Amino acid sequence: MVTNTLRGWLTETSTGFGRHYKVFHALEKELIKNPKGSLDCLVVGPGLELHHANPVKKPNGEWALVEKASSSKRYINSYQVFELANAARNAGIEDYYITALDINPDVLDEMRKRPALIRFYRDFWEKCHHIHASLEEMDEMQQYFESFFRSNTLYAEGGERIVEIPDDVLSRVHLHEGDILADELPPESYDIVVCTVVLSHYSRECTHGVDHVPEVMEKLCNAVKPGGFHINSELVFPGDWEHIAYSPGRSTTMHQQYAHMMQKG
Numbered sequence: 001m002v003t004n005t006l007r008g009w010l011t012e013t014s015t016g017f018g019r020h021y022k023v024f025h026a027l028e029k030e031l032i033k034n035p036k037g038s039l040d041c042l043v044v045g046p047g048l049e050l051h052h053a054n055p056v057k058k059p060n061g062e063w064a065l066v067e068k069a070s071s072s073k074r075y076i077n078s079y080q081v082f083e084l085a086n087a088a089r090n091a092g093i094e095d096y097y098i099t100a101l102d103i104n105p106d107v108l109d110e111m112r113k114r115p116a117l118i119r120f121y122r123d124f125w126e127k128c129h130h131i132h133a134s135l136e137e138m139d140e141m142q143q144y145f146e147s148f149f150r151s152n153t154l155y156a157e158g159g160e161r162i163v164e165i166p167d168d169v170l171s172r173v174h175l176h177e178g179d180i181l182a183d184e185l186p187p188e189s190y191d192i193v194v195c196t197v198v199l200s201h202y203s204r205e206c207t208h209g210v211d212h213v214p215e216v217m218e219k220l221c222n223a224v225k226p227g228g229f230h231i232n233s234e235l236v237f238p239g240d241w242e243h244i245a246y247s248p249g250r251s252t253t254m255h256q257q258y259a260h261m262m263q264k265g
């Protein structure tokens with residue numbers, strides 16, 4: 001059972017790089033405060049479906065996601081695995097392993113692409129993701145944005161950054177095709193379990209009546225070692241999911257999302 005909720009944050013954002021910056025930032029601080037020699041981590045459902053979309057400012061000043069040429073396919077859109085790796089590295093932990101578990105083989109194929117490039121936009125992140133932040137938070141977000149594989153930045157201009165994920169990080173990521181509903185997870189095996197915007201696919205509203213969220217949550221919590229962390233988001237919204245069909249054009253306004261980091265007692 002997960003006890004001792006350390007923090008719960010309202011990020012009020014949609015999907016994309018950095019929307020969980022507060023939890024990953026907090027995780028980094030926790031790892032610095034209570035150093036661990038090594039980390040075994042699990043990220044469930046890392047994939048993101050915005051493969052072809054790029055943020056573009058419309059004449060009315062709003063931001064929208066616009067389909068782009070296929071060249072954008074070469075950018076990896078699975079962020080949490082690498083935000084987690086970045087937190088471990090920033091905390092000085094070199095010995096970490098991350099299992100990325102996804103039901104969709106295309107997601108795993110995307111993560112096999114080399115070079116492993118991630119592209120993100122500060123403007124998009126700030127404006128499209130509805131992060132209504134204080135100046136202090138903006139400053140923190142900026143630092144987070146810049147700290148993401150700082151020394152591996154290939155390009156940075158006008159708020160856009162392209163980062164190449166280094167080979168030593170990639171070698172620590174194990175890709176696993178699996179189904180979090182059907183598969184068992186080894187009990188008390190992971191120091192960190194991350195699962196964001198996956199369970200909402202299985203809430204009552206999306207499955208037409210059967211709520212799988214409690215059973216999957218229990219499975220995820222059981223997989224965390226005592227003293228380990230569980231990061232999740234999405235549990236508080238009731239399931240607009242099927243109505244919006246995860247369409248990029250609408251996802252930015254569709255829900256408020258809490259991101260939590262909990263520590264297992």
Ligand SMILES: C[S@@+](CC[C@H](N)C(=O)[O-])C[C@H]1O[C@@H](n2cnc3c(N)ncnc32)[C@H](O)[C@@H]1O
Nearest residue numbers: 015045046047102103104179180181196197198
């Ligand atoms: C909406 S995306 C969320 C991506 C990312 N976690 C995020 O927060 O942006 C949902 C991801 O969960 C994966 N997924 C859906 N059902 C799953 C299941 N039963 N087992 C494992 N992965 C699943 C999808 O393939 C997809 O990669």
